[in-house]
Amino acid sequence: MSEEIKIGGKCPFAGDSVGGVAGSEPTTDQWWPNRLKVELLHQNAPLANPEDPDFDYAKAFSELDLAEVKQDIKALLTSSVDWWPSDYGNYGPQMIRMAWHSAGTYRIADGRGGAGEAMQRFAPINSWWDNGNIDKSRRLLWPIKQKYGAALSWADLIVLTGNCSLEVMGFPTYGFAGGRIDAWEPDTLTYWGPEAWYGKKIEDAPRGPFEGHPDQMVNRDLRWTGEAGDDDYDLEAPLAASNSNLIYVDPEGSAKKGIPEDSAADIRITFGRMAMNDEETVALIAGGHAFGKSHGMTPPDQIGFAPEGAPMESQGLGWHNPRGKGNAEDTMTNGIEGSWTQNPIQWDNSYLENLFKFEWEQTRSPAGALQWTPVDKNAPRTPDAHLPGVDHPLMMMTSDIALKVDPAYRKICEKFLDDFDYFTDAFARAWYKLTHRDMGPKARYLGPEVPQEDLIWQDPIPAVDFELVDARDIAELKAKILGADVSVSQLAAVAWGAASTFRTSDKRGGADGARIRLAPMKDWPVNNPDDLAQVLGVLEGIKRDFDGAQSGNKKVSLADLIVLGGCAAVEKAAQDAGVTLEVPFTPGRNDATAEQTDKQTFRWLEPVSDGFRNFHRDDIRYHVSPEQIFLDRAALLGLSAPEWTALVGGLRVLDVNAKGAYREHGVFTDRPGVLTNDFFVNLTSPDFEWKKVDDEGLTFTLDDRHSGETKFKATRCDLIFGANAQLRQLAEFYAQKGGHEKLVKDFAKAWHKVMMHDRFDV
Structure with missing residues (x-):
């Protein structure tokens, strides 16, 4: 300590601000962007994990009463809270989306992504625009996670909640396996693509409150080669999603052009990169869209920062909506507004029935997103998710119409239309594969709901x-x-x-x-x-x-x-x-x-x-x-x-x-x-x-x-x-x-x- 500070008591910090805070200076990566980041091999170090070194998750999970856990989850699903009301009085649809998006980051090229470590909780995935408002789903689940503690990982809870959601709405799931172990820090190694958040090069990316605004996700040239329909049309390996910040494809179509044929090309490549064949792809889309609705009632430029950029008082919740209630009938998620079916909380075949029974015309949502409504104004309508006595036209996305116009997808849809039991089994198996694909061999599967059947994608021995x-x-x-x-x-x-x-x-x-x-x-x-x-x-x-x-x-x-x-x-x-x-x-x-x-x-x-x-x-x-x-x-x-x-x-x-x-x-x-x-x-x-x-x-x-x-x-x-x-x-x-x-x-x-x-x- 200097004599001046010691005797005179003068403040050691000169000027109007405190400098020298770690992280405020230019980083090594900024100085040397081409440096090989060897330190990435040491992420997920034991020092980041608060569990004792000898903690045995498999043993802890095996001591759970899984039936009790599921009962608690299902009770939550059929409730509603004021700060984030459930659509149609059932959180099931939004929890299916949470589980799907957790597992849907998986890609077969390098095996990265997936639900296995609950990476959905961390950046960058927690703040992708395609994951808008999934932060609310996990926050709703916190009381259950808190109750069961370390014996139930977030990764297992997210997938199990997806299964319970399907079951409370009448769908017979194929099975569930626990055994996923949570990560305790973000994944900084996985390459998610060359684009910045806005689909542009980093130096060209604008900065605004709604990080990942979908209208800005238009530059596909950085990860795609060729044009849709061409033989050389393909996606850069090891990537799987059609754009940065997406789980699969843009629901408005390639580059938001609303062309179903181009959307079908994207769907086939992206779902294929995520280890799904054509039948599994159709089963997942048609099965998933049998439930719930899409949200697009507020213009995207009014929505606040994603979780990683949200203010301190938001405590990890992002995408603040200032319009009206900020939720319920005013909710903004992906910009598209409406439901695919007349009863969005019941398993049935009405999604495919509606898709093929009616002709569809392109319109726009209140938020300005491209979507489709029936040409026939006498077509059935879907009830409002929150307002009694109010109903709306049915809705389809460009990615839905793609299943109707693509010859191979159409043939599968017609098969599912003719045989609902077959469709049900196909969706059950595809969902099981989606949510368990990254777990590896069955030797890692835990719990009483593990199916006995050996499946080819599990690489049986x-x-x-x-x-x-x-x-x-x-x-x-x-x-x-x-x-x-x-x-x-x-x-x-x-x-x-x-x-x-x-x-x-x-x-x-x-x-x-x-x-x-x-x-x-x-x-x-x-x-x-x-x-x-x-x-x-x-x-x-x-x-x-x-x-x-x-x-x-x-x-x-x-x-x-x-x-x-x-x-x-x-x-x-x-x-x-x-x-x-x-x-x-x-x-x-x-x-x-x-x-x-x-x-x-x-x-x-x-x-x-x-x-x-x-x-x-x-x-x-x-x-x-x-x-x-x-x-x-x-x-x-x-x-x-x-x-x-x-x-x-x-x-x-x-x-x-x-x-x-x-x-x-x-x-x-x-x-x-x-x-x-x-x-x-x-x-x-x-x-x-x-x-x-x-x-x-x-x-x-x-x-x-x-x-x-x-x-x-x-x-x-x-x-x-x-x-x-x-x-x-x-x-x-x-x-x-x-x-x-x-x-x-x-x-x-x-x-x-x-x-x-x-x-x-x-």
């Missing part, structure tokens, strides 16, 4: 009905594998290729099931199909010999042998480098069949760029650099920065690269197949210099500073570990004295983590 191998068997099998005519590199590559398909996002992929031996995975170029076939042939022979020599019910699955072969290879490579260790191995996997494998959806797991194996398809148009894709793959594997670094250093010297254009790149060692720390030693050596080979800066050579001799080749996915400040510290850590043995141990630990990702049974 036969139950293990045989005695597992013991320690002695494992040792003998390792010896046979290492004695076979396959290399350490080949064994490690096959095991890594099988296990590294796993995604922490939707829990798909992994070594269990041995699907690497089936189409489409066996033919992926990244898996080196010829080497894969050779290794699988050897392992299948070892399996036959082992199973045939057993007198009892003891067997070994090919899935276990694939992983065991990789473990044996790592141990051998470490031993050859002078380090003795045992890589953990836990048997219990089984082999899936081709009939249990959905080829159409498994193709989304194929990497088009995989930095772990220096694979990068040059025929793909990328919007981000290879190292950005590499970081994303590391995140989907649930790796920390040290785990990522150790795995790459080990995989490079094990020589598991894909046999493509970059086959030799990154193998910075004269002893491939030996688990050394040579990758890091050579990467960080001042005796060499890196030189760019191509104009794009995708490939490089490592040249001796004195002789000029080219020593090694590299890609961006190699050099990033020396160029990025955070990753370089880790590279130097493994290159320094004592780093080799540490690398071997860290590699084996991270290897085991990846091999065990899909073992939800242990």
Whole structure:
């Protein structure tokens, strides 16, 4: 403390305002926008979670009386509160929308989104304009969440409330599974698209009170290519929604032009990106729109900020409506006003009946949004949701009319019209898939309402009905594998290729099931199909010999042998480098069949760029650099920065690269197949210099500073570990004295983590 402050008591802050508040200064991202954000691997750190480290959600959930929980939810659904009155005296429709929009962020390309962590509670999703007023639905549920506490996650409560809502309105749901575990902080890693909130580039985005005003969502050029109806019409991967801030498509049609045919094209692509076929798509739209209404009674420019921008006194509630009551008959949500049916709180087939019975003309809502009303003025009307004795014309959205004009969708609609029971079953199954798609295998499902049926989208694997191998068997099998005519590199590559398909996002992929031996995975170029076939042939022979020599019910699955072969290879490579260790191995996997494998959806797991194996398809148009894709793959594997670094250093010297254009790149060692720390030693050596080979800066050579001799080749996915400040510290850590043995141990630990990702049974 200065003498002036100490003696005179002068205020230490000069001027009229207090400066130096963390977060007010320009951020690192603003200074260096192209920096690789390695710290994103460490989101959802344990420090953010208030639960005790040993809290067991599965155990807590299993002790709930689910029937009592549902009774409490259903009592709430058929009530009404003054601050947010229920439409038609039933909160069911708005709660269906809440559950749908929570689950509907799922996308099959990278498995991100979905209801699994209740990310709907956090930015940016909580403030998307398509989620307008869903904050009210969750706030209505707070007393129930408060009552059951940690035993009922928000994620499970949101989906369960959607099911209860359907049931109170007469719909027979297919089932419900708990087991979703809440996140405790926003997801800052997922890429939701190139647009700013207004569908424009960030620097061009206007700022106004109604963040995400739908009328501004018109610039589709940043995520779409081609025109609707063209063969090249498509959406940037991995995106699924047609615009930023949407769950699926704009209800007013592509670019708000109100053209049903164009809307149908958007629907097919977006629902397909969310893992739904045509029949499931129609079932979800027709089933969901059997209930409730849309709200558009207040001009959007009068609505206040979304939750993240709302004033402090709003306490997390956004979209303040100053007109009239601010709710009920004055509600503004997506701008479209009206209901699809005559009885919006009863399950029936009137949505499809109305859609096909009447001709529809385009009109506008009080808020100015495009919508459709019957041409026949004598058509049935729908009651007002709040005013007794008042009724309104029926309403359809452009996305509804699309089902009528698209030939394939129309055929499905007609089938549903002819067979209401079939439609009911189709919607029940599609809703179940929608709300459970991101949960992964059934081993994670909890509760008494889990259906017994195995569904293809759950990637089923036969139950293990045989005695597992013991320690002695494992040792003998390792010896046979290492004695076979396959290399350490080949064994490690096959095991890594099988296990590294796993995604922490939707829990798909992994070594269990041995699907690497089936189409489409066996033919992926990244898996080196010829080497894969050779290794699988050897392992299948070892399996036959082992199973045939057993007198009892003891067997070994090919899935276990694939992983065991990789473990044996790592141990051998470490031993050859002078380090003795045992890589953990836990048997219990089984082999899936081709009939249990959905080829159409498994193709989304194929990497088009995989930095772990220096694979990068040059025929793909990328919007981000290879190292950005590499970081994303590391995140989907649930790796920390040290785990990522150790795995790459080990995989490079094990020589598991894909046999493509970059086959030799990154193998910075004269002893491939030996688990050394040579990758890091050579990467960080001042005796060499890196030189760019191509104009794009995708490939490089490592040249001796004195002789000029080219020593090694590299890609961006190699050099990033020396160029990025955070990753370089880790590279130097493994290159320094004592780093080799540490690398071997860290590699084996991270290897085991990846091999065990899909073992939800242990």
